[in-house]
Amino acid sequence: MSDRDPQTIGANAGRSRRHNRQVVLGHVHRAGAVGRAQIARDLGLSTQAVSNIIAELEGEGLLRATGRRVAGRGLPVVQYALNPTGAVALGIEVRPDAVLATAVNLDGTALFKARHTVTSADPETVLEIMPGLRDRALESAGVSASKLLGAGVVMPGPFGMRGFSEGVSDLPGWQNSNAEALFGQALSLPVAVENDANAAAVSERVSGVARGFESYAFLYFGAGLGLGVVTGGRLLRGARGNAGEVGHIPVASEKGPVPLESRVSRLSARHHLAAAGIEADSIGDIESLYAARNPVLLDWLAQTVQPLSLAVQTIENLFDPQAIVFGGALPSGLIAEMIGGIQLADTSVAARPDRVGPRLLQGATGRITAAVGAAALIINQSFTPQIGPPH
Amino acid sequence: MSDRDPQTIGANAGRSRRHNRQVVLGHVHRAGAVGRAQIARDLGLSTQAVSNIIAELEGEGLLRATGRRVAGRGLPVVQYALNPTGAVALGIEVRPDAVLATAVNLDGTALFKARHTVTSADPETVLEIMPGLRDRALESAGVSASKLLGAGVVMPGPFGMRGFSEGVSDLPGWQNSNAEALFGQALSLPVAVENDANAAAVSERVSGVARGFESYAFLYFGAGLGLGVVTGGRLLRGARGNAGEVGHIPVASEKGPVPLESRVSRLSARHHLAAAGIEADSIGDIESLYAARNPVLLDWLAQTVQPLSLAVQTIENLFDPQAIVFGGALPSGLIAEMIGGIQLADTSVAARPDRVGPRLLQGATGRITAAVGAAALIINQSFTPQIGPPH
């Protein structure tokens, strides 16, 4: 969101320590349970440095010792793991008609959920309810303010983009504002703002099928279609935070190139159903239709195969991901069927003889609520080194 | 290339200093000429720290003072700029039939060029000639070995990918080797290995139209078609270094989806010309045909408009780049015409009302030889912070 490349900043003792804390936490997150000497080797630090950092993190409740493990010779390793209840992150989803909030701990479990209906999602209205929301979340979750790492915010394109789907409209009043700064000020917390697809992608990394992945893509079914891309452990933002607008990419159809979103999105399903006289406004509607294996819905599903296969081939070749994860606001069975139907190309860079693991995965978190994904943005930050501004 | 995320490493005093040196160099590179206090403010360091680092860099000949500049009140700023002759990088291109080498200094000018024909580009043959090539380069360029930053290597897919075009074949014997380590050992230097498109992209950042860009894409016309993507100042590599295989993405045509490369690449031009009985095996052939405005070639050019426009729309929406740069082994005028013909979509995230600068650019370095691009990889590294392994 900021104009300045976060990497373009100098290092000093304090920032190095922050970096090392994050790197250690991230390593423990990936490993599950490790000893200090192992961490030191893996991170290129001295055991002593790791010991100091771990003592600090344990003191703050972020890590906990999980006992000694005897492995061959030598002193048995004292293993450390994340303490899931050691910290929480706030997740906030701003919709045109409501603000949803959640509090999530380090392993991704939600401790609190709230919905606040608004008549208008303009900055003033939304920011006004923030402090109250934060305090209620802390109280309900039963954690002290000192354990609150920050707040993630998911909102539709305040990034000056023009949506293809009319259904995905910008929120009013946010266009020329620095949402990150505004929320940060209102909450007195570090804040990360992203779109729903990016949040969902990160969520799978924190506690989902992409745990341990450094490079993957998440195809997110919201109202439109979004793509959250992680490369080298970081979200791909692009020049203006608008990367991953996969719904707008042209795919071949019998009528020539059409935007992917016009064939593959909840909105397109709704249109398809409406043409057959079936109303399906909510996700629940689609869920029941799918449960009943409604032929019109299955017909829609069938026509997604071709454009989706083309999109997958494009994504694989441009990003070379470890896998593409599918998820979002569609019935889980439907997504599974979708994945099963896709024809994987063997002229893709993903079709290596030595590849491990499937090329397509279904998101583990099921229908991730965007607010939980928002919170995951913050959790992920504490695992991800960033010699950068101290917020 | 390495399996480990370079970011996942701890910081200490030495690595912080390296980081800061790189960050300072990069800042000076972008700014052209700046004072120490300004750098300190921009990088979040103390003036003193920047002074120390600059003294060190000046002592090594990487920076030079360009005089005082009086700007308003206060002590006039002592400005510093890169000293182009302060360091050199080796650039090496490995082709099936030859090894090309160059030595390039900090502003991207080539000081040495050599071509070494080989009967087979297998590892043994190629690595054997490396030390001699390095020494010849140093001698011809008239620089001491201490000024040699490292070597960049460009080679076609040693990354285990399967090319679409038969013309782009893997080099024999490199498939299961760690090219970076092998070259590093042979040359006793830090080495970076990339494909031609990535090298070309970085080259434009070091001394081309992408100077100062943090996020852009380079569409490279080699034998096939490649895409080098830079985001957040770093090359996008993907899980296995194969990101950017834009030639394989499917684009709509009258016959349904076809790989982009089958319509837009030098090879496709050759096929097109061959079908009309015209032989154009070399780049020179295409150059003369273009100079003569050969109708068959122009016909080929015309048919690239539609697929290229679709590809541009895809790239813009997935990467949200500041711009897409076009370049490679095609006549400069032809590339210019190509850019002019492309129909830019306004449903793209690049079509913002507040955008500055053109969406498409022509590479400044003309027909970048891959070897020069290879050297740029190393130059770019010295401008780019990387708390990571010391090579």
Add this chain to the structure above:
DNA sequence: TCGATTAACTCAACTAAGTTGAGTATCCCG
């Protein structure tokens, strides 16, 4: 069974590097 070996970890002294604050030089402004 018991000493040798191995490995994890701690303690205390050391070192690298950035920060802080006082002081100096040089310009502009009124």
Add this chain to the structure above:
DNA sequence: CGGGATACTCAACTTAGTTGAGTTAATCGA
């Protein structure tokens, strides 16, 4: 021509990682 502003230097200080010498606790082998 004095006061304010800005860049820069010097020297003392602080933070945090490293080094090397122990200590503890396990396995291995004679």
